[in-house]
Amino acid sequence: MIVVPSIDISGGYAVKRIMGVRGTELVRLSIDDAIKLVRGFRWVHIVDLDGAELGKPVNIDSISRISEEFGRRCEVGGGIRTPKIGREILRFCERVVLGTTAVENPSMIKDFINELGYEAVAVSIDVKDNRVMSRGWLRPVGELESVINSLPKIHVVIYTAIDAEGTGLGLMINPRHVDLLRGKADLLFYAGGVSGCNDIERLRNFGFDGVIIGYALYVKGVRCDW
Numbered sequence: 001m002i003v004v005p006s007i008d009i010s011g012g013y014a015v016k017r018i019m020g021v022r023g024t025e026l027v028r029l030s031i032d033d034a035i036k037l038v039r040g041f042r043w044v045h046i047v048d049l050d051g052a053e054l055g056k057p058v059n060i061d062s063i064s065r066i067s068e069e070f071g072r073r074c075e076v077g078g079g080i081r082t083p084k085i086g087r088e089i090l091r092f093c094e095r096v097v098l099g100t101t102a103v104e105n106p107s108m109i110k111d112f113i114n115e116l117g118y119e120a121v122a123v124s125i126d127v128k129d130n131r132v133m134s135r136g137w138l139r140p141v142g143e144l145e146s147v148i149n150s151l152p153k154i155h156v157v158i159y160t161a162i163d164a165e166g167t168g169l170g171l172m173i174n175p176r177h178v179d180l181l182r183g184k185a186d187l188l189f190y191a192g193g194v195s196g197c198n199d200i201e202r203l204r205n206f207g208f209d210g211v212i213i214g215y216a217l218y219v220k221g222v223r224c225d226w
Contacts, residue, residue: 001200002210003224005038005217006191007031007066009059009078010049016218017049018166019128020137026166027218031062035069037217044074045097045158045191045212051079052099053136057089067092075156077124083115090120097158099124100134103141106150113154122156125181128163137162148180157185158212164193168215171199178207197224 007014010022014034018024029037038044046066050058056079057063063076076089077097086096096116102109102123112121125147126133131140132147141147151157159181161172170193181188190203191212203211216222 001204004043004045004212005041006045006212006214007034008047009062046076048078097122103132119155123154124158126160151184156187158189161192168195169193
C-alpha cells in the first residue's frame, strides 16, 4: 500500500480546503513548511489549484521548489490540458495527472501517452454526487460509470471523493466502482475523507494500491507505518 501526501497549491501557499471550495482553507502553509511536513515520504502528489481553474499551470515556482527537494519523485495535476504543457511539467516531476482533459475528451489520453510515455500519465476521476467533475471541480461532466467506461487503459487512476475531501469524515467509495476502475488501471489510488490508518487498511482491502492523504496529515498529524 503506497501512502502519498498531497501538497495543494494556491497563490504560492500549500492549502487544504473543504470539498475543494475556495475560501474554506483549513490550513495555509508556506511551501517550505509543507515540504518539512511531508519529508520522509517516497512520493508527493502536487495539485496546482489555481491552474485547475484557469486551465494552465500557475504555481510553477512552488512546483519547482518541491521537485528540487524530492528529486522529481512527484506527480503534478492542475491545468495540464495539452501534451506540450505536460512535457514542460515533466521537467519537474515524473508524472502528470490529467483531470479535465481526460474526462471531457478521453480520446486525448492516448495523445498524452504517445507523447509523454505510458508510465508518465495518470488520470484523476473526481466525483461529487456520483457525477464526475472537471475544471477545478466546478463543472459536471457525466455519470461516473459512463466516464469510467470511456477511458482507455491507464497506468495510474486516482479516484477522488469530492464530497469527503478535506473533511476526515471517512471513505466514500462503492466497491462496484472499484472493480470498474481496476479494469482500467495498473495502479489505483484513492483520495478524500481519509481520517487515519484504519481507513488506509480498509482501502487496501477494497483493492486499492495506494492512497493520497491531505487532511489526515495536515490537520490530524496522522502517519502510518506501511
